[in-house]
Amino acid sequence: MRMRIVHIRAVLSVAIFVGLWGSAGVAHADKRVALLIGNARYQNAEMLTNPPNDVSGMKAALSQAGFTIIQPENDLPRQGMVQALRAFETQATTADVAVIYYSGHGMELNGVNYLLPVDARLASDRDVEDEAVTLDRVLRSIEGASRLKLVILDACRNNPFLPRMSRSNANRAVSRGLARVEPAGTNTLIAYSAAAGTVAADGDGLNSPFTASLIKRIVEPGIDVRIMLGNVRDDVMSDTGNQQQPFVNGSLGGGVLSLMEAPASAGASPAMDALFGEAAQVWPALRGSTDVGELETFRKRYANTFFGELADKRIKELSVPATTKTAPPVVPQTASDPAAGQKQAAAVTPVRPAVPPPETECDRLAAGPLDPDRVGAGVLFGQIDAARAVAACNDALHQYPGTRRLLFQYGRALDAAKRHAEAFATYQQAFAAGSLAAAHNLAFLYREGSGVPRDYAEALRWFRKAADGGYANSYVSIGYLYELGLGVSRDYTEAMRWYRQGADRGDVESHANIALLYEGGKGVKRDYAEALRWYQKAADLGDTNSLASLASYYNNGRGTAKNPMEAADYAFKALERGSEFELNELLTNAKAWSPRFHSEMLLKLKARGYYDGPITSSFNEQARAALRKLAGR
Known part of the structure; x- marks a missing residue:
C-alpha cells in the first residue's frame, strides 16, 4: 500500500507541474x-x-x-x-x-x-x-x-x-x-x-x-x-x-480589455479547466482507494472541482461502518474518446432506486423541457437559477444516486453555472446511464468549445448518437451544422433533409429552420408562400420567433396578401409571449410597419387595458410603454 501511495502522489506532483507549465502560454479563458x-x-x-x-x-x-x-x-x-x-x-x-x-x-x-x-x-x-x-x-x-x-x-x-x-x-x-x-x-x-x-x-x-x-x-x-x-x-x-x-x-468600464491577451506570467496559477483536466486523469486510479491520506491530498488540490467533491464523499464513506456503506458514484473518465468513459461507467453498477424517484427540487429547477425523462414541464436553459439548481441537484443525487434524469439535470445546472468541464463529465455519466438528452448536450459543448476543445466533427458524432436514439432536437442541430458548414462542407440540401426529419418528429426549431431555407432560397427555390406555411406550423407548436415572422409576412404581403389585422394579431401574440425580438422591431423599426398595423395594435392594446390613448397610425410614447408592458419589460 505504501508503494501505491507514492505512485498516486507522484502523479499528483506531475499533474501540478504540467498545470503550472501549461499556464505560461497565452490564455483565453473567455469566449x-x-x-x-x-x-x-x-x-x-x-x-x-x-x-x-x-x-x-x-x-x-x-x-x-x-x-x-x-x-x-x-x-x-x-x-x-x-x-x-x-x-x-x-x-x-x-x-x-x-x-x-x-x-x-x-x-x-x-x-x-x-x-x-x-x-x-x-x-x-x-x-x-x-x-x-x-x-x-x-x-x-x-x-x-x-x-x-x-x-x-x-x-x-x-x-x-x-x-x-x-x-x-x-x-x-x-x-x-x-x-x-x-x-x-x-x-x-x-x-x-x-x-x-x-x-x-x-x-x-x-x-x-x-x-x-x-x-x-x-x-x-x-x-x-x-x-x-x-x-x-x-x-x-x-x-x-x-x-x-x-x-x-x-x-467601457475600468480595467484593461484586450482583443489579443498578453502572455500569462510563468508563475501564474493554472486555470480551473486545467485543474479539472488534471483531476480527471488522476481520479480513476484513486477513486477506489481506502487510504484517507491520499484522498485528502487529492481533495485539497482539487477542492473547487467536481472531483474534489467526489474525494470528499469518498472520505466520508470510509468513516461510515461497513454495514451501512453505499457504493461510490460512477464517474466516467474524461478521455479523448468519450466512449471510453461510457465503458468505464458501465463496468460498475450504480446504486439506483427500483422505481424513478418522485419530483425533486432538482426537477423543478433544472429539468430540460425536451428531455423525455423529465418530471414536470422543465426550465429553459437561460432561465435556470444556477446556484440553487447546482445545490438542489447535488442534494437529489445524494438521496437518489445514479438516477439518469437527475444526473442530466445536475449537468445542466453546472452548465448554466459555466462550470463547463464539470458539466461535461456529468453529462458523460448521464449518457452512460442512458440519457439521450445528455448525448445532445455533450454535442453542444463540443460545438461551442465549452469545457472541451471545439470540435465540430465530435459534435456531429454526438448529435448523431442522440438522433439515432430518437432525440428530436438533435436533428435540427445536425441540419444547422450542414447549413453553416461547421465541421462538414456546407450543404443546404442535406440541412433540409435533417430539418425535415426533425419536423417529422415534432421538433419546433426544425419547422422554423425549414421556413428560413425557403425564405432565403437556400437549397430550394425561394418560396415565400412555403416559408409562410412552415412559419405557421412552427408558431402552432409554440415558437415565438415564428409568430414575429408571421407578423412581418402579413404586414408586408410576403407569400400572402397584405393583411394588417393578421399582422397585428401575430405581433400581439409574440409580445404576449415575451418576444424580445418583436419588441425591438416595433420600438426601433416602427417605420417598417404600415399605418393600419399601428392602429390595429393600438386597438388590441386598448381592448386588453394596456393603453387608453388615441388610436393613431403611429406609436406615441404611451403606446411604446404599453408594448413594453405587454412584453413583460
Whole structure:
C-alpha cells in the first residue's frame, strides 16, 4: 500500500507541474466570437474591390487573437444579412466578447445608419428602410455578450446610390458617410472608419487603410481595445494625410480589455479547466482507494472541482461502518474518446432506486423541457437559477444516486453555472446511464468549445448518437451544422433533409429552420408562400420567433396578401409571449410597419387595458410603454 501511495502522489506532483507549465502560454479563458461581413458584388452599383480581402485579413487577425468562433460572410443580400445576424445572436448570447465587422457600402437617412446588402436598389429614399439593414439591428445581435460588444464599420465609402436616388420628401435628410450614433447598451463600442458625414478611402492596397491598420493592431498583445482603436486612428490619419479620421462611440468600464491577451506570467496559477483536466486523469486510479491520506491530498488540490467533491464523499464513506456503506458514484473518465468513459461507467453498477424517484427540487429547477425523462414541464436553459439548481441537484443525487434524469439535470445546472468541464463529465455519466438528452448536450459543448476543445466533427458524432436514439432536437442541430458548414462542407440540401426529419418528429426549431431555407432560397427555390406555411406550423407548436415572422409576412404581403389585422394579431401574440425580438422591431423599426398595423395594435392594446390613448397610425410614447408592458419589460 505504501508503494501505491507514492505512485498516486507522484502523479499528483506531475499533474501540478504540467498545470503550472501549461499556464505560461497565452490564455483565453473567455469566449470570443466574431461575425465578418464583406459586401463587394453589388448588383445595382459598381463592385467594390477590398471587402473580400478585408474579411480574409480580419479572420486571420482574430484567429491569431484567440477568437473561438469566426463566421465570415461575403456578398449577402438583405435576407442573408438578417439570417447571419440572427445566427450570430445565438453565439453572442453566451460570449464574453462579441465582434461584428462590416466592409461595404453604408449610408445615413434621417440620423439612422444603414448597411447596404448587395441586392439593394434604392431607387427612392423610401426604399432604404425596406432594402437596407439598420445599425440598431446589428447592435441587437451582440447585446448578449457580457464583457465587450464591438461593432467595426468600414462602411463610409463614397455611396454610388445617392446621386440617382429620388427624394420623396425634402425633409428626409440623406447624407454621405454615417452618422455619429451613441449606443444605448453597456460595454458597447462602435468603431467607424471615418468621421460623421465624411467618406473613407479604399486605398491602393489589398485592404482599405482602416482595415489594414486593424489587421496589424488587433494582434498586438495586451493592448486595451480603446488604445488599440486610437492607434488605428493615428495610423489612418498618417496614411491619408489627415484626410480621413476614424472615430469611436460608446463606453467601457475600468480595467484593461484586450482583443489579443498578453502572455500569462510563468508563475501564474493554472486555470480551473486545467485543474479539472488534471483531476480527471488522476481520479480513476484513486477513486477506489481506502487510504484517507491520499484522498485528502487529492481533495485539497482539487477542492473547487467536481472531483474534489467526489474525494470528499469518498472520505466520508470510509468513516461510515461497513454495514451501512453505499457504493461510490460512477464517474466516467474524461478521455479523448468519450466512449471510453461510457465503458468505464458501465463496468460498475450504480446504486439506483427500483422505481424513478418522485419530483425533486432538482426537477423543478433544472429539468430540460425536451428531455423525455423529465418530471414536470422543465426550465429553459437561460432561465435556470444556477446556484440553487447546482445545490438542489447535488442534494437529489445524494438521496437518489445514479438516477439518469437527475444526473442530466445536475449537468445542466453546472452548465448554466459555466462550470463547463464539470458539466461535461456529468453529462458523460448521464449518457452512460442512458440519457439521450445528455448525448445532445455533450454535442453542444463540443460545438461551442465549452469545457472541451471545439470540435465540430465530435459534435456531429454526438448529435448523431442522440438522433439515432430518437432525440428530436438533435436533428435540427445536425441540419444547422450542414447549413453553416461547421465541421462538414456546407450543404443546404442535406440541412433540409435533417430539418425535415426533425419536423417529422415534432421538433419546433426544425419547422422554423425549414421556413428560413425557403425564405432565403437556400437549397430550394425561394418560396415565400412555403416559408409562410412552415412559419405557421412552427408558431402552432409554440415558437415565438415564428409568430414575429408571421407578423412581418402579413404586414408586408410576403407569400400572402397584405393583411394588417393578421399582422397585428401575430405581433400581439409574440409580445404576449415575451418576444424580445418583436419588441425591438416595433420600438426601433416602427417605420417598417404600415399605418393600419399601428392602429390595429393600438386597438388590441386598448381592448386588453394596456393603453387608453388615441388610436393613431403611429406609436406615441404611451403606446411604446404599453408594448413594453405587454412584453413583460
